[in-house]
Amino acid sequence: MPDTQCKASTLAKVQELIARYPQLAVCEAELTAAVEAICASYHAGHKLIACGNGGSASDAEHIVGELMKGFLLPRKLGADMAAKMEAICPDSKDYFLANLQGTLPALSLVNQVALNTAFANDQAPDLSFAQQILGMGQAGDVLLAISTSGNSTNVIYALQMARVKGVKTIALTGKSGGKIASRELADITIRVPEDETFKIQELHLPVYHMLCIAAENEFFGD
Numbered sequence: 001m002p003d004t005q006c007k008a009s010t011l012a013k014v015q016e017l018i019a020r021y022p023q024l025a026v027c028e029a030e031l032t033a034a035v036e037a038i039c040a041s042y043h044a045g046h047k048l049i050a051c052g053n054g055g056s057a058s059d060a061e062h063i064v065g066e067l068m069k070g071f072l073l074p075r076k077l078g079a080d081m082a083a084k085m086e087a088i089c090p091d092s093k094d095y096f097l098a099n100l101q102g103t104l105p106a107l108s109l110v111n112q113v114a115l116n117t118a119f120a121n122d123q124a125p126d127l128s129f130a131q132q133i134l135g136m137g138q139a140g141d142v143l144l145a146i147s148t149s150g151n152s153t154n155v156i157y158a159l160q161m162a163r164v165k166g167v168k169t170i171a172l173t174g175k176s177g178g179k180i181a182s183r184e185l186a187d188i189t190i191r192v193p194e195d196e197t198f199k200i201q202e203l204h205l206p207v208y209h210m211l212c213i214a215a216e217n218e219f220f221g222d
Contacts, residue, residue, distance in 0.1 A: 104219065163185075
């Protein structure tokens with residue numbers, strides 16, 4: 001993954017988050033590293049992959065929603081895309097340009113219902129995320145793996161397979177970090193300073209919102 005320097009305004013999103021949630025100051029280095037890793041991956045033309053269980057599965061879906069369409073900033077399509085539309089679908093061009101938005105490619109592993117249930121039934125339920133990483137993960141991608149306990153077996157296997165595939169790994173977990181932290185399974189582990197599941201989740205949301213805001217700023221900000 002190339003050593004790409006983020007915009008100062010992109011890295012500033014970490015400080016803006018900490019100003020709103022001072023308890024996250026203990027995660028500053030990891031938050032900054034996560035922003036840099038995600039932006040470097042996107043600069044190199046790769047994608048972000050997200051996974052988790054339960055509420056964290058909903059978080060994975062939420063993250064994809066913020067990245068694949070406009071979040072805080074307008075994402076107007078450029079002149080090159082407009083020219084291609086004019087050549088291929090001139091009748092639809094104006095409608096497309098008025099409504100389609102620039103994307104930051106992202107994929108959630110939790111919404112592949114047919115694949116996940118088939119693999120769970122036929123093979124091994126705790127390897128369904130790993131199977132998807134095996135098939136779709138590419139060197140240079142980033143996996144954002146969410147586990148409030150840090151002990152979710154299917155998330156741990158996803159992190160291991162990501163490393164096999166050369167995918168950069170970011171774990172988002174709680175204060176203890178669980179097995180993910182103790183075994184150093186992720187390249188970057190963001191451990192928010194709470195122990196109870198619902199309190200961990202309450203801090204996960206502003207963290208991943210910040211990651212999405214930072215990435216959007218990097219590619220669509222002034």
